Amino acid sequence: MKSLNLTTQRQAVYDIVRNSHDHPTAADVMNRLVEKGYNFAYGTVYNSLRYLTEKELIRELKLGESASRYDAKLDDHQHIICEVCGRVDEVMSEIPKEWSGAVAKETGYDVHHAHVVFGGVCSECQTKRTK
Amino acid sequence: MKSLNLTTQRQAVYDIVRNSHDHPTAADVMNRLVEKGYNFAYGTVYNSLRYLTEKELIRELKLGESASRYDAKLDDHQHIICEVCGRVDEVMSEIPKEWSGAVAKETGYDVHHAHVVFGGVCSECQTKRTK
DNA sequence: TTTGAATTTAGAATAAGTATAAATCTTATT
DNA sequence: AATAAGATTTATACTTATTCTAAATTCAAA
Structure with a gap:
């Protein structure tokens, strides 16, 4: 059911995502692979990212930018984007349960999750700005 | 500053978005324009949607799907997607202020908004499923 | 050791959206 | 009314992110 087949390429992709703390895009991953001396096909990187996502070793983040980002942190958390420099940080503070409850009541949905x-x-950008 | 120049095409696009309640994509808008007998260039529809968004007559929604959706409802609200049928509904229940406060404290960000x-x-899908 | 399944590769194809340059429409000015 | 300036539309080319495809390669099992 959850058998893992970590090929060389999947392992390398996983290592990059796991050791990056900036939520890299597929293109970022590709570049870092090249820096490390790997030369995988573009499709392989996408396949690996999808595979790792399905196996729940990483998460795909759709933050409203054009490209998906990837994250090896699996515990439930949210994100915050700086409007000035574009950096993405993690938000561990949990969504209040009363709020999800209110939303369920309002919409009639069975609410599963929230992004x-x-x-x-x-x-950093705040201090730069006040200069 | 906020002068409006609603050309025929912009007006037509606006009318479609305003009278649709399913948060149409650009392609949806295009189709509905054709149904109404209009035949605008694809680029014009995108330009109009951008124009109307800039003038704050409509909102662009990036919900993590491949295409943006558009919404003429301007008051601050969120969305909920059905994982079964894909429909998108509105969520008026407001994000708790204490939560944004907690996030600001945690991240050091000046928090402006949340999607x-x-x-x-x-x-509907709940009842269908239990059949 | 052949046979089949899974994976990788290279490159084509797709989808959503943007850019460009020419044509058209508007508006203000003479 | 004539014209110039500016904005908008059109058709089309291009870009970006991603998926698909078919052939080649690798892996695993009988």
């Missing part, structure tokens, strides 16, 4: 993308200005 | 996409099963 939240906060927007704002990161502390 | 929330809930996922679940709509009431």
Whole structure:
């Protein structure tokens, strides 16, 4: 059921995602693979990312940008994007349960999950701005 | 500053978005224009949607699907997608202020807004399933 | 050791959206 | 009314992110 087949390419892709802390896109992963001396086909990188996502070793993040990002952090968490520099940080603070309850009541949906993308200005950009 | 120049095509696009309640994509809008007898260039539809978005007559929704959707409802609200049938409904229940506060504290960001996409099963699909 | 399944590769194909340059429409000015 | 300036539309080419395809390669099992 959950048998893992980690080929060389999948392992290499996984290592990159696992050791990156900036939520890389497929193109980022591709570049870092090349830096490490690998030369996989583009399709293989996408396949690996999909495979790893299906096996729940990584998560695909759709943050409203044009390209998906990937994240090896699996515990439930949200993200925040800096409107100035574009960096993406993690938000561990959990969505209040009363809120999901209110949403279920309002919509009649059976609510399974919520993807939240906060927007704002990161502390670095805040200090740069006030210069 | 906020002068409006609603050409025939922009007006037609706006009318479609305003009178649709299913959050249409650009392609949906295109189809509905054709149904109404219009034959605008594809680029014009995209330009109009962008124009109307900039003028804040409509909103662009990026819900993690491949295509953006558009919405003429301007008051602040979120969305919920049915995982079974794909329909998108509105969520008016507001994000709790204490939560944004907690996120600001946690991340050091100046938090401006949050886009929330809930996922679940709509009431129709719930009843269908239990059949 | 052949046979079949899974994976990788290279490259074509697709989908959504943007850019461009020419044509057309508007508007203000003479 | 004539014209110039500016905005908009059109048709089409292009870009970007991603998926698909078919052949080649690798892996696994009998």
